[in-house]
Amino acid sequence: MAESPSSSAQQARRILADRLAGLARDAGLTGRELAVRCGWHHSKSSRIMNARTPPSTGDIRAWCRACGAEDQTADLLASLRSAEGMWTGWRRMEQAGLKQAQEARLPLFERTRRFRSYSSWFVPGLIQTRGYTEAVLRAVQRRRVEVDDVAEAVAARMERQRVLYEGGRRFAFLVEEPVLRNGIGGTDVLVGQLGHLLTVGSLPNVSLGVIPTSAERSRMPVEGFWIFDSDRTNVELVSGYLTLTQPSEVAMYADTFAELAEMAVYGVDARALIVAALDSLR
Known part of the structure; x- marks a missing residue:
């Protein structure tokens, strides 16, 4: 069975975060450099890459533009929707x-x-x-x-x-x-x-x-x-x-x-x- 109630959802978020981090590496960008291109604080890049903060759809679009990987946007947005749909708290539902x-x-x-x-x-x-x-x-x-x-x-x-x-x-x-x-x-x-x-x-x-x-x-x-x-x-x-x-x-x-x-x-x-x-x- 799953290690914790939301472990499957967390794993999906981790995979998405790893893919975003990989785009940055492939583009030769550090977290700080990517943050400058996206116009946000450098700590946000770190939080997203380490799956501590889930990205928004706007974050993913900005990330792909910064990395010159806009052809990956649609697929990454689909992964985001899948991860978001896995786990729903009762309060939200x-x-x-x-x-x-x-x-x-x-x-x-x-x-x-x-x-x-x-x-x-x-x-x-x-x-x-x-x-x-x-x-x-x-x-x-x-x-x-x-x-x-x-x-x-x-x-x-x-x-x-x-x-x-x-x-x-x-x-x-x-x-x-x-x-x-x-x-x-x-x-x-x-x-x-x-x-x-x-x-x-x-x-x-x-x-x-x-x-x-x-x-x-x-x-x-x-x-x-x-x-x-x-x-x-x-x-x-x-x-x-x-x-x-x-x-x-x-x-x-x-x-x-x-x-x-x-x-x-x-x-x-x-x-x-x-x-x-x-x-x-x-």
Whole structure:
């Protein structure tokens, strides 16, 4: 797995910084000389080349002009957009409220045909009940979002769930057994949610696996993640939202999902764990 939540994004920034530093070297320019040509303080060149400060689009254009490498501008700008898109802090993503953040993901769900989801924290959004979703998003709003549009955000997430019932899609959900007992929203909400899992788990295009707490583990619980087809992984962390599109990184999460899937139980055995959790609540 990644060394830290945003290590993949940081690596992309490091690669971009190294490319910019290489242009300066190829042009025979020191950081000070490049700063003079670009019209900024010499320390800025150093910060950019050492990946301490991310360049802006204007910085990259000025840098390429100073190095006589304007033919590299478009490619470097594409690398910048990719690095910026990898890591998004929750504050930035949710600054306009939770509804917009929910709606922004809908096109991704609509174009995906194979979904894989692992959660060690809570029930994945696509198979949440309205009450469970409201409890989750209300907790998020109270903790970090000034705008209170929870009702609208819940409606947006419920709308997204239609992809479960539209043809041509396959879903594989893995949850750790403690997810069945986490108490989000209180007893009544959790009872409704567990009953919904029994229903959703019977859909022909859905695989629902539960990893028992008693399972002999070859892989410890990790952060929750989604794999969309085979070309994108999204990871939800305490500090932000990570998007991975590099094939090697997506493959790492796919391998992790496969290892976790081998520890899970399905069908009758998964239903037995869900029913046991229901019985403990009743």
